[in-house]
Amino acid sequence: MSIDKIEKRSREISVRVNDQELAQLKKRQQGTTMARWLRDLGLGVLPIKQADPELVRALGRIGSNLNQTAKHANINKELDQNVLKEIEVIRGLIGKLLDDNLRGTP
Incomplete structure (x- = not known):
């Protein structure tokens, strides 16, 4: 799909987590919003960890x-x-x- 024809995201997925799971997700989240990070992981995009x-x-x-x-x-x-x-x-x-x-x- 070309950049000119990116379809607007109109579907929503809801996921419930407890406090401990949320803390773990935030700790692992890398460089973007939680939604984008989870979407990328789910779609197979491997995050690149920034070097310390x-x-x-x-x-x-x-x-x-x-x-x-x-x-x-x-x-x-x-x-x-x-x-x-x-x-x-x-x-x-x-x-x-x-x-x-x-x-x-x-």
Whole structure:
């Protein structure tokens, strides 16, 4: 259907929820009205979660550390205990960021 011929929405659907369900819906709602969000979900439009700016900065710092570690390994042509320890720290940071921001999010 072209943009010129968008049919006016004249049908209404009513859904009853309790207080807890409403709170959960509001918590999950992303960037638009409740009606539009629910309609998009029902019609199969997948919402795009906006990245948390602090998460992006943290990942940037981790990436910088990883680049420094890779540079060290390439220059020395070996991975010493310090490099391995740094890689473990980086893996831990990434895991924590994923746990705090992405995993378990429906």
